[in-house]
Amino acid sequence: MEKETTLYIGPQHPGITGNMMVKLKVTGDTISSASTHVGYLHRAFEKLIERRNWLQSFTILCRFCVPEPDPMELTYARAVEEIEGREVPERAEYIRTIVMELARIQSFMLWYGGQSGSSGLYLVGQWSVGDRNYILDLFEDLTGGRVYHMYIWPGGVRRDLPEGWKDKALKTMDYLEKRLDEYDKLMFDSTIFQKRAQGVGIIPKDKAIEWGVVGAPLRGTGIKHDVRIDEPYCAYDKLNFIVPTQEGGDVWARALVRRQEIRQSISIIRQALDKMPAGEFYNKIPNPMKWSIPAGSAWVKTESVRGEVGFYVESDGSNKPRRVHVKGAAYTHGVTVLEKILVGQNIADVSFILNSLGVCPPEIER
Amino acid sequence: MNFFDLKGLLQPLGAVKQLGKKPHTINYPYETKRTADRYRGLHYNDLEVCIGCGNCSTICQNAAIDMINIDGITAKNGDSGLRPRVDNGRCCWCALCVEVCPTGSLSLTKDYIYVTPDANAFLWTPGVSNPDAKNNISFTSDTNLSLSMYQRVPMRELDGMERVKSFAEVVLGYSEEEARAEAQRCISCGLCSNVCPDHMHIPEYINAIAQGNDNDALKIIYDNNPFPEMCGKVCTRRCEDVCAIQVRGEAVAIRWLKRYATETAPTAQKIKDIVNPIIAEPNGKTVGIIGAGPAGLTAAYYLALRGFDVTIYEAQSYAGGMTMFGIPKYRFPLDSVKKQVEYMESIGVKIKYNTKVGRDISFEEMHTAYDAIFVGIGFQKAWTLGIENEDIPGCIAAVDYLNIINRGDSFDVGKKVAVIGGGNVAIDGARVSARYGAEVTILYRRRISEMPADWEEIEGAEHEGVHIAIQTIPTRIIKGENGKVSGIEYLKAEMIADENGGRPRPVAIEGSETILECDTVIGAIGQEADYSWLPESFKAKIEIKRGMMIVTNEFNQTGDPKVFAGGDAVNKTADAISAIADGYMAVKGISKFLLGN
Structure with a gap:
């Protein structure tokens, strides 16, 4: 009988974005039990939002999760719009769709790096993170920021597409599509x-x-679930795309789903750029210092890069949110699911599995 | 699949073909990165355009922006003299500060590299730290993109041709919805409060209106202005001239919002219920007040609240002073005056009407009877035009004319009226005459843009068919065969630039004499105080220079420590809100003088 040992992975970036720790009980190289420990980067964002007015919060939201700031902005904006009954111009819906898909691609490019890097294939990451820069260039031209865009806000988007952006975006998509074959x-x-x-x-x-699995991990088990199709928002109902699924539920299946999703995203961006109507991009909010939202609440879901993210937003009629609660993919994936599926696995696969689940500790600890 | 799958082993080696290709991430030789045209880099502030409203500091959710004093920039009306300083250690470059900057002075630049060994230098004063960055501006907001609301909610008014038929109030007031929308535009910078002579709590009451708390708004207003409905209707509103929003748009309608708040209390009792003032126990001190104008009423109201026994002596049969007798009823209805005075009386202010000091009671008597005296006599005597035939029938001073009309008496102006002057009083004279069906011409020495009257008043007069003859200098009044006015002769003037940099002067053009036929000439070139009632001994003690009473301190105390003064006779601005401010300060002075606090 081999002796059981306790092993800690983390809290310094255990192969993923952000700090958390996985406490393992191992026998030899095999994990007999795992527990997730968080608490290393709690910033009390949900509480901070309650102290800020309806607009100020959107600069915090994007920081919930570094690899995918945009879905957080969008979900919050949609929740606020739903409570207030604020219309969003159609052009803004298309721009939002494009931003969401660009966000998905750039996040998957980072994932390429993490997933392959944790299996020792570092070159993929070097290429994909380099190519990700072209997406960040697009973001910079569009929003003025590379990583934190703070671009989608209640009522629409902050700025219209700059001149020549459409062509640049299309060229970048062509380039990326070719590169995917190389990857x-x-x-x-x-x-x-x-x-x-x-x-x-x-x-x-x-x-x-x-277990509350969402996103690519859920689709990797063969269950077809995608908020973009099930409860369409932005301009998704006007665009054609498929939701890829795989059987097996293993890391391989999840990777294949993501691989296919990038190609779908490129297609969505092309369609959206083509179909986008001219017109307003922003239904302006009043002076943000005095902007009050009628009392009410909304529960809004978005298909983020890592799966379904939901925002519960409540207004008491004042100029600040009464409560903003975020249900992201990371919590279930990083705690519930991880603890269960690590049992019986090899120590060397912990980071590898963490990556495949798309766990983002800052989003667990809001 | 087995481990020795040849394809699976060889495919990755295909990466070798990338060798020798131009790298994507690193360039040799080094190339500077192209920065996006709307990049959000370090801040830049155009110090000349910035007015220090502090909206950037308010919106900053990281508390990264402080408003600080900067060498070479001093506070003035409409400019706090402060400028933003950004803590680059806290900033997250969200650029909300740019989006809410009402003037558009703040922007972000394409610069994003800043290296310094000095930790304090991360406290970055945009525009001072990077004066040359103006050419590198990237993230800006124009009036379309800015989150400031530049369009005012329009005020509903009676139609021009409809309103000349009667003295019905022209301005109809905001509805609740309109008031909420207008109040939302305020950014609470407080530049307005600084220039308000009475330093009313403008951002606070507008905020209350925006939040739907009209009662709170009224309470806040009554904190230092007991005559707000008058101000809400006819204030000269210097606050709006300095509103941060007016730099790039239309000022917040501060006056109309105050008007809205006061109109939520339609009766004196309702005002009392809402304001619910705390009246101190009587303190045994008595104060006599001369004149029930805005200054006197303000002093009386706040003195009464503080437990003083206050009596106002008013020569006329109504309170309100010039606001009652000098402002036409289509701007300030009688009911409104009555309501506000009734409220003041309900909290203990005593007013003795038809009692003129110097005629019905001597100043000496008052001086002996009261512990302190407040003089708020206003400007009653009109300046004369100083031209031929000014004393013939048909020629009248505007203040006298308005007084007659407001008293309810009639005055026959005939078919054609000439009004001389360019201030609010001249416009009032003209618009009142238009209501009597007369064809009215205003003769003004300078151009319309230089008229001291409110632009809304000028516009209102024009809508009512009043003609304004600019650059005209009256030379004589023509006496008709019946001994009455039959016309006025004037010279046309050209504007000559002032060598000393002052405003251009009108200089008469020789030989340009023109005659305007008219039945009435109304002179409105200014007024002054009448001190004939004051005993000489007191005149010597209470210094009077160029028609103005001199006060010796901020509490409006005169040379006689027992006598305080305020209103038009004391301050040059000669408007109601300054009079209210004088009254308010005098209350503090009297309190200090009599009670030591």
Whole structure:
């Protein structure tokens, strides 16, 4: 009988974005139990929002999760719009759609780096993070910021597309599409990656819903669930795209889903740029210092990069939110799911599995 | 698949073909990164355009912006003299400060690299720290993008041709919805309060209106202005001239919002219920007040609240002073005056009407009878035009004319009226005459843009068909065969630039004599105080220079420590809100003088 040892992975970036710790009980190289410990970067964002007026908060929201600031901005904006009954111009809906898909692509480019890097394939990450810069260039031209855009706010978006942006975006999409084939050769065709990913970190299909799995991990178990299709928002109902699914529920299935989703995102961006109507991009809010929202509440969901993210926003009629509660993908994935699926796995696969779940500790600790 | 899958092992090696290609991430030789045209980099502030309203500091959710004093920039009307300083250690470059900057002075630049060994230098004063960055501005907000609301909610008015038919109030007032919308535009910078002679709590009461707390608004207003409905209707509102929003748009309608708040209390009792003033126990001190104008009434109101026994002596049969007798009823209805005075009387202010000091009671008597005296006599005597035939029938001073009309008496102006002057009194004279069906011409020495009257008054007069003859200098009044006025002769003037940098002067053009036929000439070139009632001994003690009573301190105390003074006779601005401010300060002075606090 081998001796059981306690092992700590983290809290310094355990292969993912942000600080958290996984406490493992291992026997040999095999994990016998795992527990997630958070509390290293709690910033009390939800509480801070209650002290800020309706507009000020949107500069905090994007910081919930570094790799995907935009879905947070969008979900909050949609919740506020729903309570207030504020219309959003159609052009803004299209621009929002484009921003969401660009956000998805750039986040997956980071994921490429993390997922392959945690299996020892560092070159993929170097390429994908380099290519991600072209998306950030697009963001910079559009929003004025590269990572934190603070661009989608209640009523629409802050600025219209700059001149020449559409062509630049289309060219970037063409370039990225070609590069995806290169990544495939390095990553998905690689025996090393296949061996590491297949049959590892399996989420059982019959448990997925019960465990609160969302996004690519859920679709990797064969369950077709995507808020963009199920409860369309922005301009998604006017665009054609498919929701890729895979069977198996392992890291490999999740990776394949993401690989296909990037291609869908490129297609969505092309369609949106093509169909986008001219007109207003912003239904202006009143003076933000005195902007009050009628009492009421809204529960709004968005398909973020890592899956469904929901915002519960409540107004008591004043110029500040009474409560903003965020349900993101990271909490269930990083705590409930991770603790369960790590059992029986190899120590070396912890970071690898964490990456495949898209865990983002800052979003767990809002 | 087995571990020795050849394809799976060889495919990744295809990356080798990338060798020798131009790298994507690093450039040799080094190339500077192109920065986006709307990049959100370090702040820049155009110090000349900035008015120090502090809205950037208010919106900053990181509390990264402080408003500080800067060498070479001093506070003036409409400029706090402060400028933003950004703590670059706290800033998150969200640029909300730019979005809410009402003047558009603040922007972000394309500069994003800033290296310094001095930690304090991260406290960045835009425009001072980077004076040359003006050419590198990237993230800006124009009036379309800015979150400031530049369009005023328009005030509903009676139609021009409709209103000349009667003395019905022209301005109809904001509805609740309109008032809420207008109040929302205020950014609470407080530049307005600084220039208000009475330093009314403008941002606070506007905020209350915006939040739907009309009662709070009224309470806040009554804190230092007991005559707000008058101000809400006819104040000269210097506050609006310095409103931060007016730099790039239309000033917040401060006056109309005050009017709205006061109109929520339609009766004196209602005012009392809402304001619910705390009246101190009688303190045994008596104060006599001369004149029930805005200055006297203000002093009386706040003295009464402080437990003083206050009596006002008013020569006329109504209180209100010039606001009652000098302002036409289509601007300030009688009911409104009555309501406000009734409220003051209800909290203990005593007013003796038809009692003129110097005629019905001597100043000496008052001086002996009261512990302190407040003089708020206003300007009663009109300046004469100083031209031929000014004393013939048909020629009248505007203040006298308005007094007759407001008393309810009639005055026949005939078919054609000439009004001389360019201030609010001249416009009042003209618009009243228009209501009697006369064809009215205003003769003014300078151009319309230089008229001291409110632009809304000038516009109102024009809508009512009043003609304004600019650059005209009256030379004589023409006496008709019946001994009455039959016309007025004037010279046309040209504007000559002033060598000393002052405003251009009108200089008569020789030989340009023109005659305007008219039945009445109304002179409105200014007024002064009448001191004939004051005993000489007191005149010597209470210094009077160029028609103005001199006060010796901020509490409006005169050379006789027992006598305080305020209103038109004391301050040059000669408007009601200054008079109210004088009254308010005198209350503090009297309190200090008699009670030592």
